Amino acid sequence: MEQTTPEASTARVTPGPADPTDDLVLPFAIEGMSVRGRLARLGPVISEILGRHAYPAPVARLLAETLLLAAMLGTALKLEGRFTVQTSSDGPVDLLVADMTKEGGLRGYAHFDADKVAALGAEMPTLEELTGKGSMALTIDQGPGRNSYQGVVPLEGDSIAACGEDYFRRSEQLPTLIKLVVAETLERDTDGAAGGGWRAGGIMIQQMPEDGGFVRDLDPGDAPDGSTGHHDEAEDENWSRAKILMQTVEDHELVDPALSAEQLLYRLYHEDGVRAFAPHPLSFSCRCSREYIKGILQGFGEDDMSDMLTEEGRIEVRCEFCNRTFEFDPEDVRAS
Numbered sequence: 001m002e003q004t005t006p007e008a009s010t011a012r013v014t015p016g017p018a019d020p021t022d023d024l025v026l027p028f029a030i031e032g033m034s035v036r037g038r039l040a041r042l043g044p045v046i047s048e049i050l051g052r053h054a055y056p057a058p059v060a061r062l063l064a065e066t067l068l069l070a071a072m073l074g075t076a077l078k079l080e081g082r083f084t085v086q087t088s089s090d091g092p093v094d095l096l097v098a099d100m101t102k103e104g105g106l107r108g109y110a111h112f113d114a115d116k117v118a119a120l121g122a123e124m125p126t127l128e129e130l131t132g133k134g135s136m137a138l139t140i141d142q143g144p145g146r147n148s149y150q151g152v153v154p155l156e157g158d159s160i161a162a163c164g165e166d167y168f169r170r171s172e173q174l175p176t177l178i179k180l181v182v183a184e185t186l187e188r189d190t191d192g193a194a195g196g197g198w199r200a201g202g203i204m205i206q207q208m209p210e211d212g213g214f215v216r217d218l219d220p221g222d223a224p225d226g227s228t229g230h231h232d233e234a235e236d237e238n239w240s241r242a243k244i245l246m247q248t249v250e251d252h253e254l255v256d257p258a259l260s261a262e263q264l265l266y267r268l269y270h271e272d273g274v275r276a277f278a279p280h281p282l283s284f285s286c287r288c289s290r291e292y293i294k295g296i297l298q299g300f301g302e303d304d305m306s307d308m309l310t311e312e313g314r315i316e317v318r319c320e321f322c323n324r325t326f327e328f329d330p331e332d333v334r335a336s
C-alpha cells in the first residue's frame with residue numbers, strides 16, 4: 001500500500017494569529033526526531049453526521065471516535081476508493097462504521113440496542129460495556145477490479161484509540177500513540193434556541209522506521225518473518241520525548257474552536273522543529289442515491305420485494321449512513 005507523499009510546499013509551524021480551521025486533518029513531522037503525526041479537527045462535519053441520527057450520547061461519542069480514527073488513518077493512505085473502519089461485536093453497540101473517500105468525504109453510523117445502552121446508566125460507560133467483545137476491521141477498498149486490503153484487531157483495550165494503536169503494533173510494528181477527544185457543545189441559533197452540536201479532535205504520532213513509511217501497508221501478512229521494529233530496542237529518546245509532549249495535550253485543546261491546529265502543534269513541538277504539511281479537508285458525503293438503491297432493489301427476488309412492502313404497497317428504504325428515506329413504487333422497480 002503506497003503512502004501519500006506530503007506536498008512539497010511545507011512550512012514550519014509558527015504561532016501566528018489565531019486562524020481556527022475545522023474539518024481537516026493536518027499531517028506534520030517533527031524534524032530530527034523521526035516522528036510523524038496527524039492532527040484532526042472535526043467541527044461542522046461531525047455535527048452533520050451525528051445530527052442525522054438521534055443517538056444516545058455514549059453511542060454518538062463512540063461513533064465520533066471511530067470517524068476520527070478513519071479520518072486520520074484514511075488521509076495517510078494513497079486511496080483510490082475508500083477506507084473503512086468497522087467494528088463488529090456482541091454488546092449493546094454491535095456495529096460502528098466510519099468510512100472516508102479519497103476526496104475526504106466522511107460518513108458513518110452505529111447500530112445498537114437502545115434499551116441496553118440506556119441500562120448502562122448516565123455515566124460514560126467503558127468501551128467494553130458498550131461494545132462487548134468483537135473486532136475492528138480496517139479496510140481499503142480500491143474500487144472494482146482492484147485489490148482490497150484488510151487488517152483486523154480485537155476490539156479490546158479501553159478505547160477506540162487503543163484499538164488503533166494495537167493495529168499498528170500488531171501489523172506494522174510501528175510505535176504509535178493516538179488520542180481522540182469528543183465534546184458535545186451547546187450552540188445557539190439566531191433565535192437563541194439551543195441546539196446540540198459536536199466537536200471532535202484527535203492527534204496521533206508514530207515513530208518512523210528507517211524506510212520512513214507511514215501507514216505503509218494495511219495487510220498484516222506483508223511483514224517479513226522475524227522483522228523487528230523499534231519497539232524491540234531500547235526506547236528511542238526522541239520517541240520518548242515526543243510521547244511525553246503529546247501526553248500534555250489537554251482534552252479541551254483538541255476540541256477548542258478558538259485554537260487552530262497549527263497553534264496547537266506549535267505549543268507542543270516548536271522546540272523540536274515541527275513542520276506541517278498541506279491539510280486534508282473533510283466533508284460529509286453519502287453516496288446513496290435513488291438510482292443506486294433502485295439498482296440494489298432490482299437485484300432482489302419477487303419474494304423479497306413483497307416482504308418489503310409497506311401497508312400502502314410501497315417500498316421504503318432508509319440509508320443507514322445519512323438517515324434519508326427513499327420511497328419506491330414496486331411497479332417502477334420491476335419495470336426498469
Ligand SMILES: [Zn+2]
Pocket residue numbers: 286287288319320321322323324
Ligand atoms: Zn445515505
